Amino acid sequence: MRIVSAMLWLSWAVAAQDFDLVIANGRMMDPASGLDALRNIGVRRGKIAAISDRSMSGRVTLDARGLVVAPGFIDLHSHGQTPENYRFKAMDGVTTALEMEVGVSPVPSWYAGREGKALVNFGATSGHLPARMAVMRDSGGLLPRDHAVERAATPDEQREILDLVRRGLEDGALGIGLGIAYVPRVSRAEILDFFRLAAEKKTTVYVHMRNGGPVEPGVLDALQEVIADSASTGASLHVVHITSMGLRETPLCLEMIEGARRRGLDVTTEAYPYTAGMTDLGSAIFSEGWQARQGGITFHDLQWAATGERLTAATFSRYRPEGGMVIIHSIPEEIVQQAMANPLVMIASDGILEGGKGHPRAAGTFTRVLGRYVREQHALTLMEALRRMTVAPAERLGLAGKGRLAVGADADLVAFDAARVVDRATFESPAQYSEGMVYVLVNGVPVVRGGTLVEGVAPGRGLRRHATGGVEH
Numbered sequence: 001m002r003i004v005s006a007m008l009w010l011s012w013a014v015a016a017q018d019f020d021l022v023i024a025n026g027r028m029m030d031p032a033s034g035l036d037a038l039r040n041i042g043v044r045r046g047k048i049a050a051i052s053d054r055s056m057s058g059r060v061t062l063d064a065r066g067l068v069v070a071p072g073f074i075d076l077h078s079h080g081q082t083p084e085n086y087r088f089k090a091m092d093g094v095t096t097a098l099e100m101e102v103g104v105s106p107v108p109s110w111y112a113g114r115e116g117k118a119l120v121n122f123g124a125t126s127g128h129l130p131a132r133m134a135v136m137r138d139s140g141g142l143l144p145r146d147h148a149v150e151r152a153a154t155p156d157e158q159r160e161i162l163d164l165v166r167r168g169l170e171d172g173a174l175g176i177g178l179g180i181a182y183v184p185r186v187s188r189a190e191i192l193d194f195f196r197l198a199a200e201k202k203t204t205v206y207v208h209m210r211n212g213g214p215v216e217p218g219v220l221d222a223l224q225e226v227i228a229d230s231a232s233t234g235a236s237l238h239v240v241h242i243t244s245m246g247l248r249e250t251p252l253c254l255e256m257i258e259g260a261r262r263r264g265l266d267v268t269t270e271a272y273p274y275t276a277g278m279t280d281l282g283s284a285i286f287s288e289g290w291q292a293r294q295g296g297i298t299f300h301d302l303q304w305a306a307t308g309e310r311l312t313a314a315t316f317s318r319y320r321p322e323g324g325m326v327i328i329h330s331i332p333e334e335i336v337q338q339a340m341a342n343p344l345v346m347i348a349s350d351g352i353l354e355g356g357k358g359h360p361r362a363a364g365t366f367t368r369v370l371g372r373y374v375r376e377q378h379a380l381t382l383m384e385a386l387r388r389m390t391v392a393p394a395e396r397l398g399l400a401g402k403g404r405l406a407v408g409a410d411a412d413l414v415a416f417d418a419a420r421v422v423d424r425a426t427f428e429s430p431a432q433y434s435e436g437m438v439y440v441l442v443n444g445v446p447v448v449r450g451g452t453l454v455e456g457v458a459p460g461r462g463l464r465r466h467a468t469g470g471v472e473h
């Protein structure tokens, strides 16, 4: 008798508090289905368990009255993969931050170093640059700076590099990362090998192209190279940061990508909402002729990230041998606006902060699109911006369980004030949290609550690709 009543009580308690967490009364916006309506969302065991206009109860209820509730943002281009960077990502609404351009090698130790410790979900491609640096004994860090830059790989070395990249894919990496411009001696035949490998493994090549800018060899022939490689091998292709490569040729590049897609090629692209890029001053990007390749810029258009100072011929020569991050003011504002207005362009940050130094895109990319380009400039609608931050990158990755508000999807969610959401990071002061993200959930766990970071949680998981082609964690 007592057992029966205890069981009755237990089942009543479960029914009354059906969910681990409920987000109540929010304006739910789901670009995948087009739904834009007031709904409650029930979360159970890290997944979306119910979506309804009827009231729900849970152990925790977050009141989202007056807020937009959307899938968490997926950043396809996030070099910053440290606790510091993850905090800025979370405050910017990013629930999945992926290092796809440079990638990593070896893959297993990189994942192991983050598992159980990360604020947001993480993942990486199998990187050609790190593999090449290891095989050719380059002394660089994130990017190569000597042996891999200065000489071509021998046939034996190329085989070894290819094997390392292949092993990375077999270890679960999310695709192949190629930074062609950073290793200018890499041949077109070698690059074609990586597209063949991607096609064989049914995955995507994420590429920083061989050249940028208007002067030939420039962005157009660089884009022709990778589109041709994609067409001839069948590998899908994602072209990173199209605005910083295309500069004034960006509209033409987007036309080429659109044409390739219309003819059945799987080619996608991305951009960040800033008029400057950033890279290592010690890298091959600054070899002889860099001014013309960057569209005709000068020393003064370079800003040393460590101090914020603008460079001169003298400081350029002093800093280059040492290397270090430099901001490149090279992208016209109207080009940024056109990219934001173009439905082909996904939003991705290319961000990295180290000790608070870097480019504001690491902290502000997603809220800057929502505040500046959606709310202030009407360059794109809110639903369209959300599409390019959520379901579009999820589809690029083959991730069926992310980027959507659907029962069974991972409970990576944001709730933000659309009237107030904005970036605060600047070139002078890049380590400023964005404002307006009220709640951010990663796998059902709040990492931002009431607009501030939650301490002591690490719900982020590593995303890995399986041999079948599916991505899971």
Ligand SMILES: [Zn+2]
Residues within 6 Å of the ligand: 101, 208, 240, 241
């Ligand atoms: Zn790049």
